[in-house]
Amino acid sequence: MKRPALDLWFERVFGDADTGAFGSGWMSGVASVFLGATGVGGVCVFAFPEWLSTERFRALYPVAILRSGLEVVIGLAFVLGAISLLLRRRKVLGLTGVGLAVVASLLGGGRVAVPGVRDRSLELGLDWFLLNLLLLTLVFVPIERLFPRRPEQGVFRAGWTTDGLHFLISHVAVQALTFLILFPATTLARLWQPEALQAALRSQPVVVQFLEIVFVADLTQYLVHRAFHRVPRLWRFHAVHHSSRDLDWIAGSRLHLVDILATRSLVFLPLFLLGFRESALNAYLAFVSFHAVFIHANLRFRFRALEPFLVMPRFHHWHHAAADEARDRNFAVHLPWLDRAFGTAYLPEERWPESYGIAGDPVPEGYVSQMAYPFR
Numbered sequence: 001m002k003r004p005a006l007d008l009w010f011e012r013v014f015g016d017a018d019t020g021a022f023g024s025g026w027m028s029g030v031a032s033v034f035l036g037a038t039g040v041g042g043v044c045v046f047a048f049p050e051w052l053s054t055e056r057f058r059a060l061y062p063v064a065i066l067r068s069g070l071e072v073v074i075g076l077a078f079v080l081g082a083i084s085l086l087l088r089r090r091k092v093l094g095l096t097g098v099g100l101a102v103v104a105s106l107l108g109g110g111r112v113a114v115p116g117v118r119d120r121s122l123e124l125g126l127d128w129f130l131l132n133l134l135l136l137t138l139v140f141v142p143i144e145r146l147f148p149r150r151p152e153q154g155v156f157r158a159g160w161t162t163d164g165l166h167f168l169i170s171h172v173a174v175q176a177l178t179f180l181i182l183f184p185a186t187t188l189a190r191l192w193q194p195e196a197l198q199a200a201l202r203s204q205p206v207v208v209q210f211l212e213i214v215f216v217a218d219l220t221q222y223l224v225h226r227a228f229h230r231v232p233r234l235w236r237f238h239a240v241h242h243s244s245r246d247l248d249w250i251a252g253s254r255l256h257l258v259d260i261l262a263t264r265s266l267v268f269l270p271l272f273l274l275g276f277r278e279s280a281l282n283a284y285l286a287f288v289s290f291h292a293v294f295i296h297a298n299l300r301f302r303f304r305a306l307e308p309f310l311v312m313p314r315f316h317h318w319h320h321a322a323a324d325e326a327r328d329r330n331f332a333v334h335l336p337w338l339d340r341a342f343g344t345a346y347l348p349e350e351r352w353p354e355s356y357g358i359a360g361d362p363v364p365e366g367y368v369s370q371m372a373y374p375f376r
Contacts, residue, residue, distance in 0.1 A: 004163040004366035014092055025094065028157075032081035032097025033295035038134055039074040039104035045127045046112045048072075052126040058117070071110035073134075077101035083094070094131075125174035130290070132171055140249035140297055149300040149313075150246075150353060157246045158365075159254075165367040167253035169276060170260060177257075179201030181264045185272035209280035210287075213271060217284065218334040222265045225331040228259065236313030237262075243363035243370070245356050247320055256374065284338065295323035296320075307347075312338050316348055321353030 014033075028089035045052045046067075081097030088094060134160060141155060199208065228238035240256040271281065295316035303312045311334055319330035329346035332338040363373055 003164055004369075006165070007158070007365070010156070012160060013367070014096075023087065025084040028080040028091025029084030029088060029097060032077050032084055033093060033100065034075035035073050035080065036097045036104065039109075040100055040107070041126060042070045042073065043104050043107045043109060043112050044067075045130065046114050047108065049114060050111050050117045050123065052124050055123060056127040057127065063321070069110075069111040071340060074104045074109055075102070078349070102191050123175055124172045124332050126172055127172035128174050128254065129168060133167070136249060136293055140293065143247055144298045147300055148298050149320050150298055153246050153248065153298055155248075158231050158246060159246065160190025160250065162365055162367055162370070163250045163254050166255060167250055169367070170253060170255070170257075177264075178262065180261050181268060182272070184265050185269045188269065189272060193273065193275070201274055202277055204281070206277060206280050209276050210283045210285075213276055213280055213284045214287070214334055216270050217267050217288075218332055218338060220270055221263060222331050222338050224263050224266050225333070226344070228263070229331070231342055233261075235311055239358060239363050239368045240373060242320060242358050243361070244320070245355055245361075246298075247296050247317060248298040249296060250290055254370075256371065258374070262267055271367070288334075295333070306373075308336070310334065314352060315347055317353050318348075322355040322357050322358045322359060323353060326353065 049058065078099050078101035081094045081099075081101060084094035084097065085091055086094075145155070201212070204212075225238075228234045237256040237259045241252075241259065243252055244251040244254055271284075291311075295311055295313050297313055299313050302314055306312055307315065311330075311332055315330055315336050316333075318326045326346050329344050330336070330339055331342075331344055336345060336347075363370060
């Protein structure tokens with residue numbers, strides 16, 4: 001399969017024959033580039049909040065803490081870049097990281113002035129992207145390197161730039177995607193609302209509402225997910241998600257925009273109409289944001305005690321398996337007993353899939369090519 005141009009560019013700029021082992025300067029160099037780029041992005045969000053930050057999150061941010069965190073990120077980028085320069089023969093990683101840290105500092109760093117903010121009809125959620133990327137990277141990259149199921153699979157495995165673009169665009173376009181996802185629910189709510197049922201549900205403890213949301217959402221998603229596998233025209237969109245031949249924390253981001261919009265709008269439709277409390281919905285959103293990443297992770301643990309009740313990586317990895325016996329299995333995202341109830345569960349004892357993806361690799365690599373694939 002032809003590799004995307006972005007993959008090849010990163011390989012030419014940052015690749016070399018030196019080892020990537022601990023003490024070689026590779027890890028510190030990569031971390032420096034990542035933190036330096038995050039620092040530049042963070043300074044830009046502070047400098048242009050009305051364009052680059054998400055309106056509904058602004059009032060929730062602890063600004064003083066974020067400013068201090070930004071200074072730490074920029075400082076670490078500089079220090080780690082300097083370490084890479086000392087240890088590594090090829091200096092591109094270290095120079096890039098140090099350069100990004102210097103640029104972020106020259107732009108104002110954590111002390112950058114914040115102008116007055118006006119609400120705009122269109123804004124990019126760069127803040128949402130950077131916070132998610134930083135948090136998920138700090139959590140999942142270390143544990144995937146310490147406890148990998150496939151040790152030979154590196155952080156920058158084939159296709160990581162494509163998955164990174166999926167992650168970027170789905171987060172930066174958060175405002176437009178949220179409007180489109182909620183449009184069916186808000187439209188129907190104007191025509192009909194079960195007020196008595198809503199009042200009864202809201203009177204329950206938040207924990208009970210959270211559990212009900214997980215059940216309603218996963219039952220809806222199970223049905224929608226199964227339809228995307230069984231209906232050929234829908235499968236062409238969902239095939240983009242299954243085209244990953246390596247699974248890790250960022251592989252779950254590989255989703256066609258039509259798949260995202262259709263699935264999430266249908267999942268949120270009953271949640272919105274049932275009128276759950278906002279606190280319970282926010283708890284579910286936080287849970288699904290982490291859990292959806294976790295079940296794709298390259299982790300060797302089985303979590304035996306939780307496997308019967310909550311989808312774990314091994315259960316979802318079999319959903320992505322290339323083996324014929326696992327095809328169209330394990331549709332649930334949170335509750336594996338839904339698959340057992342509907343007869344679609346597949347979880348052989350003590351085994352993990354040997355390979356992932358779709359036979360013949362029909363889906364091309366590269367973000368733009370994958371967006372165009374279902375229409376060809």
